[in-house]
Amino acid sequence: MTHDDAFPIKNCPIKICGLSTPETLEAALAAGADMIGLNFHPKSPRYVTPQRAAELAAQARGRTGIVALVVDYAPEQAAELARIVRPDWMQLHGKETPEQVAAIRAATGLPVMKALGVATTADLDQVALYHGIADRILLDAKPPKDATYPGGHGRPFDWGLLAGLDPAFRFMLSGGLDPANVADAIRIAQPAGVDVSSGVESAPGVKDAGKIAEFVSAARAAAEELKKAGQA
Numbered sequence: 001m002t003h004d005d006a007f008p009i010k011n012c013p014i015k016i017c018g019l020s021t022p023e024t025l026e027a028a029l030a031a032g033a034d035m036i037g038l039n040f041h042p043k044s045p046r047y048v049t050p051q052r053a054a055e056l057a058a059q060a061r062g063r064t065g066i067v068a069l070v071v072d073y074a075p076e077q078a079a080e081l082a083r084i085v086r087p088d089w090m091q092l093h094g095k096e097t098p099e100q101v102a103a104i105r106a107a108t109g110l111p112v113m114k115a116l117g118v119a120t121t122a123d124l125d126q127v128a129l130y131h132g133i134a135d136r137i138l139l140d141a142k143p144p145k146d147a148t149y150p151g152g153h154g155r156p157f158d159w160g161l162l163a164g165l166d167p168a169f170r171f172m173l174s175g176g177l178d179p180a181n182v183a184d185a186i187r188i189a190q191p192a193g194v195d196v197s198s199g200v201e202s203a204p205g206v207k208d209a210g211k212i213a214e215f216v217s218a219a220r221a222a223a224e225e226l227k228k229a230g231q232a
């Protein structure tokens with residue numbers, strides 16, 4: 001059974017990324033998040049060890065989709081992590097080529113979400129390269145020049161750029177989303193899902209249960225509105 005068979009909901013799945021405590025994970029589950037992300041990048045303030053992640057995954061299993069976020073892992077490394085944590089998805093947030101995405105997909109036996117950074121229209125050319133190779137594309141803002149890790153910086157990009165993207169290329173959207181702007185983001189970009197990290201935190205790496213609930217509620221309402229208007 002694929003993730004989408006198990007959680008066939010929503011026209012616009014909502015992912016809360018970078019959860020690292022049982023309490024905030026429970027808040028995301030209670031809010032109705034469709035996917036939760038566990039972050040394995042050692043420089044991230046949201047980093048969790050594989051052992052800690054396995055405990056969080058056990059808490060979430062069967063209640064939401066579990067996503068393991070890695071940066072430039074080798075296929076064997078990804079397979080070992082997947083064996084310990086048993087996620088439903090791998091999220092690749094580094095400079096993985098289409099060939100590397102395919103190799104990680106084969107080594108783990110899991111669907112793969114590939115993150116691509118967007119700052120200009122030219123960046124959207126990458127999407128075609130991963131189409132049919134990655135199971136989902138996540139369009140994220142590019143990190144600041146001096147950043148020490150490649151995602152989770154709470155910076156949006158210009159969603160208007162996405163009007164130029166071939167509609168055949170469905171994507172999830174992230175980068176600087178928060179409870180106040182996610183409805184506009186959904187209306188403008190019409191994504192096949194939204195992903196948030198910093199926008200539901202009180203400090204880097206510290207998730208806020210109230211903000212998580214507000215984000216899920218605002219995103220859900222906007223997606224429903226769009227669906228009713230026949231645009232989704």
Ligand SMILES: O=C(O)c1ccccc1NCC(=O)[C@H](O)[C@H](O)COP(=O)(O)O
Binds near residue numbers: 018151175195198
């Ligand atoms: O969040 C991190 O610390 C992180 C570190 C390394 C690679 C990716 C990372 N986050 C990726 C995500 O999935 C975030 O949800 C996405 O970049 C959006 O983040 P934010 O702008 O903070 O909502």
